[in-house]
Amino acid sequence: MPSYKLTYFNAKGRAEIIRLVFVQAGVKYEDVRVNFDDWPPLKPTMPTGTLPILEVDGGKKIPNCQAIARYVARECNLAGSNNLEQLKVESVMEVFLDIVNDIFPATKENDEAKKAVFEEKIKPKLKNLENMLAANGGNVFVGNKITLADIGLFNYCDVFMTKLCDDPLKDFPKLKALNEKVSKEPRIAAWLAKRPQTSL
Ligand SMILES: N[C@@H](CCC(=O)N[C@@H](CS)C(=O)NCC(=O)O)C(=O)O
Incomplete structure (x- = not known):
């Protein structure tokens, strides 16, 4: 290495x-x-x-x-086992980046405005992510082992989404379970x- x-x-x-x-x-x-x-x-x-x-x-x-x-x-x-998996991993990562772009301007707003951004902009994207996860069987985003995409879910939730909402994954059971799983990787x-x- x-x-x-x-x-x-x-x-x-x-x-x-x-x-x-x-x-x-x-x-x-x-x-x-x-x-x-x-x-x-x-x-x-x-x-x-x-x-x-x-x-x-x-x-x-x-x-x-x-x-x-x-x-x-x-x-x-951790990027996906072949080019197609890598594409899928990066595609998921792009959704996190869209979420971060929504969050940056909202962090300067009051609590009500933050809540509105979370409800109107972030939640629909989380719903899409929940669907993408479900389409791969619900355990990990791509293939059958943890990749950057799954680590991304944990990170962007931990570092950014919690700035707008204490429990951002509350309504998304598959994302919540994956987030938990990543946080418990030894x-x-x-x-x-x-x-x-x-x-x-
Ligand atoms: N496109 C760059 C942007 C990096 C960036 O804006 N970094 C900020 C910190 S998060 C920085 O260096 N700020 C200090 C400065 O611009 O002087 C990236 O994604 O890494």
């Missing part, structure tokens, strides 16, 4: 999905966390002026969380117990 160095802020944010993939696969990586105060002079040294970035075997800094997550999932055999459960506690 190459050496992996992941750099982000001391937050879950856009990097936690990548950390969870490394964790689930049991693959070692360096989890570098930049203090917000130290960021201004570092920003110009990053290819797109943003974090996260990944360095592989001490090579160039590669930005953009989704590209990194998908690459790391491929490296860790390596993920161990990471959740020990990871730095951050609000974002």
